[in-house]
Amino acid sequence: MDGATTRLLGPEGLAVTSVEDGQVGPVVHLVPTDEAARRCPECGTRARRSKGRRSTRPRDLPTGGRRPSLVWRKRRWRCDQSSCPRRSFTEAVGSVSARKRLTVGLRASAGAAVADTGRTVVQSAREHDVSSSVVAAAFTEHAARVLPVQPETVEVLGIDEVRRGRPKWVYDDQAQSWQTIVDRWHIGFVDLSGGQGLLGQVEGRTAAAVVERLAARPADWRQRIRHVAIGMSTVFKSAIRQALPHAQLVVDHFPVAQLANATVTEVRRWVTIQVRGRRGRKGNHEWELRNRLTRRADSLSNDHLAELQADLKLLPKRIGTPITAAWNTKEDLLDLLALAHTNPNREQIADLLYRFYCGCAASGLPELERLATTVQTWWLTILAFINTGITNAGSEGTNRMIKTIARDAYAFRNPVNQRLRTRCATTRRARGHLDPR
Incomplete structure (x- = not known):
């Protein structure tokens, strides 16, 4: 021929x-x-x-x-x-x-379909007319070729936890207690400054697990980390102070805003029970305002904002006064967080922070005083967010990817395969597999 x-x-x-x-x-x-x-x-x-x-x-x-x-x-x-x-x-x-x-090309194509194009193992097996076990082995071989054994250096590291499966315990006769052998929580380490995606995961949600994972990296790799973005977790805060004392901690603004909205909701529920003797329900004006109270004022049109303020004034004084104070304090805190990416000076930050603290103190509400104490405890990390604009959104996106992959695969039998699938999925952009052309 x-x-x-x-x-x-x-x-x-x-x-x-x-x-x-x-x-x-x-x-x-x-x-x-x-x-x-x-x-x-x-x-x-x-x-x-x-x-x-x-x-x-x-x-x-x-x-x-x-x-x-x-x-x-x-x-x-x-x-x-x-x-x-x-x-x-x-x-x-x-x-x-x-x-x-099978030829090498067929095995490589079956493995790449899972790692690079988002196919599940079953979908790739049907497309290539092979068994699922063959595709799973081909994917492992492909991932070993395209993923580095050791990640490159990272300047901004993101740490967040994600729930996986159910915990398992065994009874220890010697200790006379139940011991956890499979933890439901995994901690993920994400590259927020580059395209490496998920760097790795570790089972458990303890400071010791984070310190052990970071200590396994070379000293030069750890020294190059400048910022670490976390949620409002004292576990992660303690671990980073031990493993990366030179790095600057940055708390994500989303949990801070979420805490402020939760405080408004808590105040609304408390005053409703105190005044009405029951939980809020349809027909109670403060209950009907619950969704608008947790929205940012800047996201409302002028008419809707004026309507919300008028509705708050129409509430009974024993209900409307604390709810209005909580809503105004929440907006002061969100205004403070909104200074990120605007290059604010010290006077701007100090003025908004002083206004927030004054609102909490003047209200006399224990919920707002607790919110002010929390902000004071985490203030240095919140200030780092305002100055740098670094968020932990990349870690949250990786968590969403982990859950999506688990659903597509109808769960995983072992965490090693799940971590490998997630690492391949989160590095597709850097490896050039998300180009729409």
Whole structure:
């Protein structure tokens, strides 16, 4: 056959001798062109005596919408090297490994479909007409090739926890207590300054787990970390102070805003119970305002904002006064957080912070005093967010990716496969697999 047919239908290292029409697709007969096919895989000696032939049918990728049936009449050779422990062997080329029924290209395509195009193992198995176990093994091989063993240096590190599955315990007779063998929480480490995505995960939600994970990295790698973005977690705060004392902690603004909204909701519920003797329900004006009270004032139109302020004035004084104070204090805190990305000076930050503290103190509400204490405790990390604008949104997006992959896969039997799938998914952009073209 001509060279064009070989380039079209023949795997690398094999030449097409003839093509026939089959029931499903073309039947392609192959012979090896690589001289290394007749060299002993043990000692490398070129064989000269044949022990016969055997037919193999390796499966390859479809061509032109049709899957060719490959037929390779392999020779079995004798090794004449007396010192070689291997007496005979069959031909093998790089594209079709020894004792493999699939070509290297088909296995690589099946694994890449899972790692790079977002296919599940079952979807890739159906598309490539192979079993799920073959695709799972091919994905592991592909991930080992494309993912680095050690991550590159990171300037901004994100740390957040994600819930995975259910915990498992065993009873320790010696300690006379139940011990956790599988934790429901995993901690993820994310590159927020580059495209490395998920750097790794560790089971458990303790400071010791974070410190141990970071201590496993080289000292130079740890020294290059300038900022660490976390949620309002004292566990992570303590761990970073131990493992990365030189790095600046940055708390994400989302949990701060969430805490402020939760405080408004708590005040509204408390005053409703105190005045009405029950929980709020339909017909209570403060209950009907619950959603608008947790929205940012800047996100409301002028008419809706004026309507909300008028509705607050119409509430009974014992209900409207504390709710209005909580809402105004919440807005003061959100105004303070909104200074991020605006290059604020110290006077602007101090003025808004003073207004927030004054509102909490003047209200006399224990909920707002507790909110002010929390902000004071975390103020240095909140100030770091205002000055740098660094958020932990990348970690939250990775958590969403972890949950999505778990749902697509109908959960995972072990966390190693899940972490590998997530690492491949979060690095697709950096590896050039999210280009719409």
